[in-house]
Amino acid sequence: MTLVWHDARCLRPEQFPAYEEAHTARASRGEAVLGFVRLARCALAGALEDPQRALRLSYIGDRFPVVRRLTGGGSLSLDPDTLIVVLALPAGRYAAAAPDSLMAAFASPLLAAIRGCGADVAFAPPNDLVAAGRKVASAFLTRRAGVVLFEAVVPLSLDVEELLKTLRLPLEKLSEQGLLAARQRFAPLRTLIPGLRSGPLRARIAAETGRALGLEVRREPPPAVGLARPVGPDDRPPPDVQAFLKTPGGILYLDVWLDRGSVIREARFTGGVACLDPGLFPRLQGSLGATDVAQAESTLAKALEGPPPDIIGVAAADIVYLGHLCAARFDVGRRLGLAAATQISTFSPDRGASVEAILASIDAVLLPYCAKPTWCKWRHRDGCPECGQCAVGEAYGLARERDLTVITITNYEHLRTVLADLKGRGARAFLGVCCTDFFLKRDYAFIEAGVPAVFLDIGGDTCYTLRQEEAAYAGRFEAQAYMDARLLQRLLDWRDRLAAAPGRREPPSSCA
Numbered sequence: 001m002t003l004v005w006h007d008a009r010c011l012r013p014e015q016f017p018a019y020e021e022a023h024t025a026r027a028s029r030g031e032a033v034l035g036f037v038r039l040a041r042c043a044l045a046g047a048l049e050d051p052q053r054a055l056r057l058s059y060i061g062d063r064f065p066v067v068r069r070l071t072g073g074g075s076l077s078l079d080p081d082t083l084i085v086v087l088a089l090p091a092g093r094y095a096a097a098a099p100d101s102l103m104a105a106f107a108s109p110l111l112a113a114i115r116g117c118g119a120d121v122a123f124a125p126p127n128d129l130v131a132a133g134r135k136v137a138s139a140f141l142t143r144r145a146g147v148v149l150f151e152a153v154v155p156l157s158l159d160v161e162e163l164l165k166t167l168r169l170p171l172e173k174l175s176e177q178g179l180l181a182a183r184q185r186f187a188p189l190r191t192l193i194p195g196l197r198s199g200p201l202r203a204r205i206a207a208e209t210g211r212a213l214g215l216e217v218r219r220e221p222p223p224a225v226g227l228a229r230p231v232g233p234d235d236r237p238p239p240d241v242q243a244f245l246k247t248p249g250g251i252l253y254l255d256v257w258l259d260r261g262s263v264i265r266e267a268r269f270t271g272g273v274a275c276l277d278p279g280l281f282p283r284l285q286g287s288l289g290a291t292d293v294a295q296a297e298s299t300l301a302k303a304l305e306g307p308p309p310d311i312i313g314v315a316a317a318d319i320v321y322l323g324h325l326c327a328a329r330f331d332v333g334r335r336l337g338l339a340a341a342t343q344i345s346t347f348s349p350d351r352g353a354s355v356e357a358i359l360a361s362i363d364a365v366l367l368p369y370c371a372k373p374t375w376c377k378w379r380h381r382d383g384c385p386e387c388g389q390c391a392v393g394e395a396y397g398l399a400r401e402r403d404l405t406v407i408t409i410t411n412y413e414h415l416r417t418v419l420a421d422l423k424g425r426g427a428r429a430f431l432g433v434c435c436t437d438f439f440l441k442r443d444y445a446f447i448e449a450g451v452p453a454v455f456l457d458i459g460g461d462t463c464y465t466l467r468q469e470e471a472a473y474a475g476r477f478e479a480q481a482y483m484d485a486r487l488l489q490r491l492l493d494w495r496d497r498l499a500a501a502p503g504r505r506e507p508p509s510s511c512a
């Protein structure tokens, strides 16, 4: 077999799906194909990503299109000075290879080519190429219809500000300091190799790939490709229940829509994960159809019996636990009389404690400063004299009348100090109020502290909502979040009933 390759084409983003299809069609006929493309400004969503969760669609608007690639992993903000490498091969000997070893194997010729151009880069699992800890490129992989498709996205230069506006990242990163810190996280190739010419780099990648695969290389003209429709808005109503789990392979979400009370009408897995088996999630979604949501965990456990799922950094146990979280959220919603319990999550360090066990044991309530009014002199300080003008004051009252410790978290370092202190004095659990984005991005602080928690999500303007772009850019954006004090009261009332119940179970001792 020969590796046929073609040089860079500049495509409209809407042509990229057809370009991928052209590669996979040839590989399915037994050819090995390598190509390079550059796309006009766009957002490139991972195969399983929900653009609403991954991208700041309010910013993207009509500025540029969102297109979806065939490979999984996170969504990207692309500008034309980004080289995309697309390699398609007959699956053959790669059909049964473990996803992570396959990723490392396909990334190695790319590493060799970049090193050959003068930059010292290394592979950082699960899918990054890095130089001294800074991201140089991302690699993605899928297996479908007898074909292995490997893609690498290599920014030659990078507009970090556009990236931060395009992806759902906190607005604090758009401040001058935030931009500086974000720039330190990336190392676009032209910063590592001044005067880099991309033509020789592409030729090296082709030669190194041929060498690694043991194939002769032959250059040919790039294919002609048509247009696909950009990703449109999802017009389904919001899901009745949602659950999420951060795994080493990325964040995985499970959304379900219900029929007849608690029977699942439709289920959907999304996330920035790389699944090499395109049939897996449709099969799991199908298994959940017409099932009672209370059975989501056992249904997924049964559907996942057998060989481990073909996903990078996600275990079968993670998917099963997601089913458990979904059922638990539904149960919490029913007990609290909510139409959808999308605002309440639990964190159990060993996944063993139920929401009741955690709630019954809470010793402290942590509140975010962003739910205090912007004009309040207590906004950036711990404490509140309960002046009666906001929901945070009500929360203080509810906690104090139960003799619970109540603290306003003023920044991330303060959170870490408070969590260490809670752990140090043997707190059994806490109730935290924060936005879901914060919990997902900073989960390691909670994991490190290891104290079980129930989280109440906040709404309204958050650090991740881009409404005042110019102010955000200048670092003056002041998000004022909405905290549902009535829901907090219902949670605490439930906690009182649970704590008073005879013979209640403590959460596992490892949490104390």
Ligand code: SF4
Binding pocket: 372, 373, 376, 377, 378, 379, 383, 384, 385, 386, 387, 388, 389, 390, 391, 392, 393, 394
């Ligand atoms: S209740 Fe507390 S936080 Fe809210 S405005 Fe009054 S002093 Fe500020």
Ligand code: SF4
Binding pocket: 170, 368, 369, 370, 371, 433, 434, 435, 437, 438, 461, 462, 463, 464, 479, 481
């Ligand atoms: S909890 Fe508030 S301050 Fe913290 S990240 Fe979310 S919106 Fe920002």
